[in-house]
Amino acid sequence: MILVLSPDATPDQIEHILEHVRQSGFTPFPVKGEFRTIIGAIGDDTNPAAESFRVLPGVEQVLMILKPFKLASREFHKADSVIEVGPTKIGGGHLAVIAGPCAVENEETLDSIAARVKQAGANILRGGAFKPRTSPYSFQGLGEDGLRLLRAVGDRYQLPVVTEVMDTRQVELVNRYADMLQIGARNMQNFELLKEVGQTNKPVLLKRGMSATVKDLLMSAEYILAGGNNQVVLCERGVRGFEDSTRNMLDLAAVPNIKGQSHLPVIVDPSHATGRPDLIPPMARAAVAAGADGIHIEVHTCPEKALSDGPQALLPDQFDALMRDVQGLAKFFHKVLS
Amino acid sequence: MILVLSPDATPDQIEHILEHVRQSGFTPFPVKGEFRTIIGAIGDDTNPAAESFRVLPGVEQVLMILKPFKLASREFHKADSVIEVGPTKIGGGHLAVIAGPCAVENEETLDSIAARVKQAGANILRGGAFKPRTSPYSFQGLGEDGLRLLRAVGDRYQLPVVTEVMDTRQVELVNRYADMLQIGARNMQNFELLKEVGQTNKPVLLKRGMSATVKDLLMSAEYILAGGNNQVVLCERGVRGFEDSTRNMLDLAAVPNIKGQSHLPVIVDPSHATGRPDLIPPMARAAVAAGADGIHIEVHTCPEKALSDGPQALLPDQFDALMRDVQGLAKFFHKVLS
Amino acid sequence: MILVLSPDATPDQIEHILEHVRQSGFTPFPVKGEFRTIIGAIGDDTNPAAESFRVLPGVEQVLMILKPFKLASREFHKADSVIEVGPTKIGGGHLAVIAGPCAVENEETLDSIAARVKQAGANILRGGAFKPRTSPYSFQGLGEDGLRLLRAVGDRYQLPVVTEVMDTRQVELVNRYADMLQIGARNMQNFELLKEVGQTNKPVLLKRGMSATVKDLLMSAEYILAGGNNQVVLCERGVRGFEDSTRNMLDLAAVPNIKGQSHLPVIVDPSHATGRPDLIPPMARAAVAAGADGIHIEVHTCPEKALSDGPQALLPDQFDALMRDVQGLAKFFHKVLS
């Protein structure tokens, strides 16, 4: 950590700062410049006492040098983590294709979608039973009935299943049915929920919050890892921006950015990121080319009858065409899709 | 609702759209233009079936005309709502001054802060017992011990108390101690939590999420109101922006913007919005001048020993000076601070 | 255009609005709903009189249906435009690779860079002679001497050259030396400059402004096209966002988004978008996979001696490796790089 002092810091203030730094467990190295003094404080930057440095009289800025996350960092775990969701692997050269409807609506629709995405090459089935909806008047999901249907249809097509958990009280229930627990963008900093899924033994799909930096996302992953569950897959799904012709702004550079700092796999969800079927296939191709460990695509056999987010789903034929490109690109980049 | 068709929509597609609109319970009024047809769809825009319109072949855009919230709207309730928190009123000409430390740390510190903010004119005491922290390694709050201290000190100084609730499982507990329940920015779209506090009989302080539009905020308020609890106070606390010299970007225009559309009181938190003690007093003054129904200020007797967010707290003397301005401005704008 | 009236618009106000719409050259079609009236106004949305509609008493919103640009639109020109820069083609299946240093510094450095990028497969040479720098104290470019060097080195390696023009007074001079004129992000809405390059007969590389929407970018292209110059290539180079670990946020979805609405070619500049050499190659690959008509890459033989933006340049060896991937992807997507 580095403390930048203000140009008019007095000798007394500097002495007080050095003393406070030492008492907090850091070793201070002051450097006197022409205009001001800076103090290198050697120690553990995750030490919560460090927060107090910025408020000391005479301190102008505190610059953090070390990353505030440990277990999620490349330094802690050099090799790419490979996460297993049933028979499907994610990361370390293994590409995941998670596909399915936004929400589980009924068995017939889910079955017909699952049949098509399996045939096209998807290796994980998704579908929401608990739905976070902006409006209290929108369809909120089928709850346990939805979980039961998802499990049954997943088993029928030999696809492991992922579904969202929105509340600490739902974790035990969702855990009983799902192979992977999804934390949605709106709950990325629902820290009690992160702690709770950190206590389970299931892989977690953690979606980036709409205003979360890459560091924020990795700190949320750290909550899960610190709870003892090291099976975390991150998902870039678009952030809030000013462009008003797409639902969100897909920050695809986050993929190599995260992978440089962390061993955790990163997948991309172009469905939520763009909200437009015409933009989903090019962004899915781009995701693979950017080095993503998987893609997450909403597919629906009849978007106009979907109870949630129909407008952003691909039709099965569109998904088939996309998958032909994805398989070609996977081969080009020496990735395995199994 | 208005459906804008694409220039090459066929007569068959148009017929299918008109039929689908009618079956969903809307009355369609088509208008044929030179380049394209538009269809006015008269009915209830909060009807979830409306979502499906965008996906119909031949539809290019769907424009929502009506507001998607009802209970929170000015149309539903013309007069300003006045919310009572113990003896303190918020809204309708009543100004709230919520002050206190970021976190409850120990009785002595909390007592000394409460004594000073009471004396300066604050009318609600704040303090966190459950703290949402970006890092799992930071101080997470005292839990029930903190609630007990907050209650005791509030009673001692005859100040009603507000504190954050982060999880559905904490609602019953926090409700036992607090006069007002706070939903933090990170939980603004934790819909299960919104439903749960909607079942209580306590006023709720709902903070705007970092990437929430004004409409998103009002939709989250709608969740609480729809649950039967109509005591909601909204709080603007800064949104995520690109300016890197402040913690967030305070969107002060949200105050008159919300008040034009909704009867709910709106207060402003310049502490989290700016994260800098030098900017808090001018932004607090600006909030009152913009028509806010209150301000929310962090105060600490010794910021360098604070266990959370010390750098953004005012010292009691700074708070005293600010309160003299706030009282003068309240008088200027015919607001009551009691 | 659609006018949404307020719920309490009076019959007199509605009559005044209808009259005003007619006088402005539009045909109004009113539709009375349960809560409010909407008026479809059939006519030319680019008619400047339309701006006044929003201010009429009783009007709550004005919704534009038609795109505000004409010459840049797909409706105006269905096929992809192919722009020729010397012997190099951009668009319609032709991939451009623009490479070179940020600034022209001296002949030796420029020559060594040009030799390497030519050999690796680049087909346009870039280099700034007039440099837009945030600080007045930074290197501002070599001016005409830089143009002369760029021309000479381009000719030596048979590479057409592109360079930035920052001021209307420089257009004639830059036009004398360059094969393509670049308008930088900071000048995307320097409308006098757009008009001036619209009067030339040279292709223009128009970079997206840091806070420009896709529509804003197309409106700026419209300025050039309306001046009579239809050789415009657009460039996505990242927009301002809140992520603080990259220089800008690359909005790659803008590529298919623009190409759906416009016939103009779109290229991507991952150097400025990310500002980090480790992120440039993955984003360049992603750009090709997203359907971009070219990439724009800064290359320098000795970044630590570069006078401008050294930190974001690739070394020639890194560029070689990237080009091998780009050539493979071009083949995969049936694009020609010549």
Place this chain on the structure above:
Amino acid sequence: MILVLSPDATPDQIEHILEHVRQSGFTPFPVKGEFRTIIGAIGDDTNPAAESFRVLPGVEQVLMILKPFKLASREFHKADSVIEVGPTKIGGGHLAVIAGPCAVENEETLDSIAARVKQAGANILRGGAFKPRTSPYSFQGLGEDGLRLLRAVGDRYQLPVVTEVMDTRQVELVNRYADMLQIGARNMQNFELLKEVGQTNKPVLLKRGMSATVKDLLMSAEYILAGGNNQVVLCERGVRGFEDSTRNMLDLAAVPNIKGQSHLPVIVDPSHATGRPDLIPPMARAAVAAGADGIHIEVHTCPEKALSDGPQALLPDQFDALMRDVQGLAKFFHKVLS
């Protein structure tokens, strides 16, 4: 400046870095930590060679400690600058009220608006003769005829006049007619234009760009000051944000934020910031309460006939009411409006 080395920097790399730092004119102070070395580099941070440090092998981050602007800084000039525009003073306790139409349209309209704003207490008249319009098909301003009208009407009502200059070639002409030259948001980083107005002897009103940080704005001011013209007034006019119910997002905290770092006066333009007449008066009041040195308000006698931006203009009666509040607040804050 501080160089943070990577954990695996080799002794040879460190030696090369120290050597390079010395040769660039800085004195290096290395501090070896547990995980990595940091180097304090004492010298002139505006030295352009400093840019190259980030690219040296072994360097992970370069942290700038000193501000990159000099002439605009409080350190350079401790007292508030007071800028004189004809008889009107801005800054140091003097409040400017700049009012008038968006564009000069004809003498009659301008005269009637000037009469009203003068009577209400405005002390500078504004009106555009050269208009930066998003669309090439919109009204582009009256040019020199507009300047002549503005001058005549200003003289008639004894109001100094400010008007926008969009191009280096217009500076001489605008300078002949106006008392103050305005640089619009879209030209804030049109560096050639900044240099050109830096050569004049007229005060400059420099508006913040839509995606400019406070530091960017101060760097643009530095361009003008470095040219020898020290009469610069800054203007906060809203930045691009994700909130879609206002035109821009007003960053009012920028006012005290800038005033803490710079001696230059700062005014606020709530007309462009919000784009909504209902939000302009509360934001103008808030600006004064936040410590702004003036406000900039668009006023039109008949917004529905305005040729530009009618929807965001106040009517004269609304402006009168606002001015009564502004005068009361000026008195409350001991500001002079003359």
